[in-house]
Amino acid sequence: MKKRALGIILSVLCVLLLFSACGGKDKKEKKKSDEAKVKVEKEESEEKEDEEEEVKLSPEEGTPFTTEAVRDVTMGPVTVHCQWIPFESPYIVDDIFSGRVAAAGDRVWILADGKLKEYQYANDAVTFVKDISIGDGYSEITADETGNLYVSSKLSNNAFLRIKDGNIEELAKDIGPVKMQRSGNVGISALFDIKKIVVADGTATAQDWMPQEHDIISTALISENYAYIGGRSEELDAYILKAYDMEGNHLLTFGEKGKDGDDWLAYVSQIMEIPEGFFGIDANMRDLYIWGPDASVLGSVEAPDLFGARYAWIAGAAKQDDGSILVALTQDRDDDSATELLLYRLSGF
Numbered sequence: 001m002k003k004r005a006l007g008i009i010l011s012v013l014c015v016l017l018l019f020s021a022c023g024g025k026d027k028k029e030k031k032k033s034d035e036a037k038v039k040v041e042k043e044e045s046e047e048k049e050d051e052e053e054e055v056k057l058s059p060e061e062g063t064p065f066t067t068e069a070v071r072d073v074t075m076g077p078v079t080v081h082c083q084w085i086p087f088e089s090p091y092i093v094d095d096i097f098s099g100r101v102a103a104a105g106d107r108v109w110i111l112a113d114g115k116l117k118e119y120q121y122a123n124d125a126v127t128f129v130k131d132i133s134i135g136d137g138y139s140e141i142t143a144d145e146t147g148n149l150y151v152s153s154k155l156s157n158n159a160f161l162r163i164k165d166g167n168i169e170e171l172a173k174d175i176g177p178v179k180m181q182r183s184g185n186v187g188i189s190a191l192f193d194i195k196k197i198v199v200a201d202g203t204a205t206a207q208d209w210m211p212q213e214h215d216i217i218s219t220a221l222i223s224e225n226y227a228y229i230g231g232r233s234e235e236l237d238a239y240i241l242k243a244y245d246m247e248g249n250h251l252l253t254f255g256e257k258g259k260d261g262d263d264w265l266a267y268v269s270q271i272m273e274i275p276e277g278f279f280g281i282d283a284n285m286r287d288l289y290i291w292g293p294d295a296s297v298l299g300s301v302e303a304p305d306l307f308g309a310r311y312a313w314i315a316g317a318a319k320q321d322d323g324s325i326l327v328a329l330t331q332d333r334d335d336d337s338a339t340e341l342l343l344y345r346l347s348g349f
Contacts, residue, residue, distance in 0.1 A: 062337020064090045067308035072348075075290045076299025077276055081348045082306050085126055085326075091341040096330040099315030099341045102143035103326050109149055110328065111141045112315075112341055116151065121320075126343065134161060134168070140177040144184030145321065152178040154191065160204050171204035172197075178204075181222050182319070186246065188227050190220035196227075210248035223273045226251070230268050233258075241268045241280075243295070252295040254280070263297045270317040272325060274349040279325065283314045303329075307344055310334075315341070323349055 071082045093099060093112045100111040108119045108126055116134050119126040137155040144150070151161040154177050159170040176191025180199075187197035188209070194217070195206040214231025219241055221228040227248075230241035236258035243252040255265040266284035273279075277292040286303035304310060312329040319325055324347040332339050 057335055057337035059090070059092050059338035062333050062335045065309070065331055065333060065340045065342060071306060071308065073301050073306050074299070075288070075301050076297075078290055078299065079348050080301070080306065080346055083124060083345045083347075084308070085124060085343045085345055087126060087341075087343070088128060090338070091343075092338045093330055093341050094339070096313045096332075096339055097315060098139065099313075099328045099330050100139070100141050101316045101318045101326050101328040101343070102141045102149060103318045103320045104143040104145060104147040104149075105321060107143075107147060108318075108326065108343075109141055109143065110341065110343075111138065111151070114138060116141070124345070132163065132168075140179065142178070142180040142187070143182075143318065144180060145182045146184060148184055150178060150180045150187070152176065152189075156191075160197075162199070169202060171199060171202065172206070175204060175206055177220075179220065179222050182224060186222070188220050188222045190217045190229065194220065194229060210244050210250070213242070219268050221268075221271055223271065225273065228268070228271055239265050239267060241265065241271070254278075254291060254295045256295070263295075269314065272317070272319050274323070276349060279346075279349065281314050281317060281327075286311065286314065288314075307342070309342060312342065320345075323347075325349075 067084055069084055073080050073082060095113050098112045102109045106121050108121045110117050114136055116132040118129040118132060120129050134151055137158050138151050138153045140152045142150050149163040151163065156174050160172045160175045160178055162169045162171050175197060176189045178187045178189045178197050180187035185199060189195045189197050189206065194209045194212055196209040198205050198207060217229060217231050218239065219228060219230030226243040228241055228243050230239060233240045238255065238259040240256060241254040242250055244250055255263050257263050265282050267282060268280050269283035271278055271280040276290055276298065280289045280291065287300055288303065288306060289300045290298045292298050303312060303314060307329060309329055309331045312331040314327060315330050316328040317325055324345055327344045327346060329342045330339055331342055
């Protein structure tokens with residue numbers, strides 16, 4: 001009887017061991033199956049990514065930027081009339097920060113990706129005139145009211161150029177990036193120290209100017225009656241822009257309320273005198289401002305609301321003879337096929 005019971009117990013144990021072995025085998029098979037499935041899904045995902053990379057559109061295949069031709073936006077006391085000025089064909093750029101614009105008379109110049117182009121401006125349109133060969137490394141352009149174009153560079157071995165009557169003249173070396181006053185007599189440079197650039201008799205000289213108050217100068221600009229220096233204020237823990245007269249006397253401060261004030265600024269890339277006071281661009285925040293003669297904020301607008309462009313970089317601006325302002329933006333296309341340089345004209349000041 002005991003032998004029979006023992007046999008039954010052994011039989012049951014064998015059956016259990018058999019099921020256990022089969023279960024373990026099934027688990028191993030399932031694990032292998034799951035691993036194979038993951039591998040296949042990963043390969044399919046990688047193939048899909050490769051296909052997406054392969055189908056990226058070229059600039060020619062992509063859809064060019066377009067927006068409303070005209071927008072009117074209120075900025076404090078001014079209704080700004082904004083007009084989009086398309087190029088004859090899309091202006092494709094590689095460096096979104098490189099676009100600069102200058103204007104005088106019926107001429108408009110664009111410097112982008114180190115290449116200088118001249119256009120004719122007429123009837124709210126620009127027509128390509130010619131490429132101008134200036135060499136490598138140039139990054140800034142300004143024009144005076146007589147139509148002379150000034151071209152400068154952050155590279156110390158590049159000459160400061162003036163293009164006058166179609167001829168390229170070397171005015172100086174080791175001056176750095178220069179912004180010239182529309183008179184064509186005085187400019188400003190702040191590569192290392194703040195310098196007044198005086199142009200006379202075909203030569204440019206650098207003279208000491210106002211003392212440097214910032215460790216790093218973010219902004220060095222000039223208009224008809226003011227020179228502007230911008231940088232971080234240790235006292236306010238914020239960016240400020242100071243305006244000086246041509247003798248270097250401090251007159252105004254933009255952003256003097258600091259980071260908690262309604263006039264807070266991140267980085268002013270352009271500022272110009274207008275009848276109401278000043279027009280300026282905070283490139284980092286994509287905001288445009290009108291300040292009164294005392295540097296108080298009269299009105300502002302966000303770039304997308306004015307230009308109809310999605311988070312574009314405001315690369316450059318230039319005043320025209322009639323007081324209107326040309327603004328150059330760089331904007332990625334919605335299909336990522338290219339980055340375009342866009343041109344707008346602002347009037348109503």
